[in-house]
Amino acid sequence: GDSVTQMQGQVTLSEDDFLFINCTYSTTWYPTLFWYVQYPGEGPQLLLKVTTANNKGISRGFEATYDKRTTSFHLQKASVQESDSAVYYCVLGDDTNAYKVIFGKGTHLHVLP
Amino acid sequence: EAAVTQSPRNKVAVTGGKVTLSCNQTNNHNNMYWYRQDTGHGLRLIHYSYGAGSTEKGDIPDGYKASRPSQENFSLILELATPSQTSVYFCASGDVGIEQFFGPGTRLTVL
Numbered sequence: 359g360d361s362v363t364q365m366q367g368q369v370t371l372s373e374d375d376f377l378f379i380n381c382t383y384s385t386t387w388y389p390t391l392f393w394y395v396q397y398p399g400e401g402p403q404l405l406l407k408v409t410t411a412n413n414k415g416i417s418r419g420f421e422a423t424y425d426k427r428t429t430s431f432h433l434q435k436a437s438v439q440e441s442d443s444a445v446y447y448c449v450l451g452d453d454t455n456a457y458k459v460i461f462g463k464g465t466h467l468h469v470l471p
Numbered sequence: 472e473a474a475v476t477q478s479p480r481n482k483v484a485v486t487g488g489k490v491t492l493s494c495n496q497t498n499n500h501n502n503m504y505w506y507r508q509d510t511g512h513g514l515r516l517i518h519y520s521y522g523a524g525s526t527e528k529g530d531i532p533d534g535y536k537a538s539r540p541s542q543e544n545f546s547l548i549l550e551l552a553t554p555s556q557t558s559v560y561f562c563a564s565g566d567v568g569i570e571q572f573f574g575p576g577t578r579l580t581v582l
Contacts, residue, residue: 392570401475401561401573402514447513457527459504459571463513 360385362450364462372470377435379465381448384429387458389450391415391431393422396445396464405433405446443469474498475574477562483580490549492577494562500572502565503545505529505537507558508576514561520545552581 362383371377383389390409394402406415406422408431413424424431433446445464452458475496484490496503501522506514516529518537526537534556536548549556557580565571 399575401563401576403573404570407570457516457519457529459516461506461514463511 360387360450360458360460362448362460362462364448364465366465367463368466368468370468370470371438373439374437375469377433377438377442377467379433379446379448379467380430381432381462382428382430383448383450383460385450387452389458390453391422391424392449392451393420393431393433394447394449394461396447398444402445402447438467438469440469440471443467475562475564475572477560477574477577479577480575481578483582484549484552485582486553488552490552490556490579490581492547492549492560492562492579494545494547494574495543496545496562496564496572497543498564498572499542500564500566501542503539504563504565504571505535505545505547506561506563507531508561509558517547517560554581557581 393405395405396402406417408415408422408424415422420435422431422433445466447464448462450460478493504519505517508514515531517535520526520539538546560577562574563571
């Protein structure tokens, strides 16, 4: 069946470190790809959106690039800050079907000051 | 500003009791969703709705009902609550192809 995989459950970095969160997927349809971020005590919120047409999404210093060959869209940031500590979800959506929304299990990022 | 609100924010219920979680959105979105969030599982879809009067089963609907009496309101109902339904519940609204907007969540504990 359709699936999205985030292998890293938890990542601990120091401020100014480089962030890379891996996300791969398998679907029988062409998804729209999202990264959501969830801060403590809040609901998830959209961080960025990547379409297979433009292959890239950028927001708030974060970047995700779609790789068709490996069906992946990893999240990167050059220099993390303590305020980036949160849970990051890669998410698949279908532009033609509101029901098709698949969340990854999330990666908990902890940035040390 | 568009918003999704949930009530109550915290709820303690007894096993076998009835629980109703409420959600209101001012986004004027057609679609609304109920998720639960558990450690190790991320977010899982319970029910969703395409508009007033419609409810559809998501991936884990057993033990839950939903009600969409209006464009703005979407409720999740646990007729006979069980301890396994202890979780954090999120409501969201959205339209096809765009992001979902989430509420702040309801923490439910079933004793």
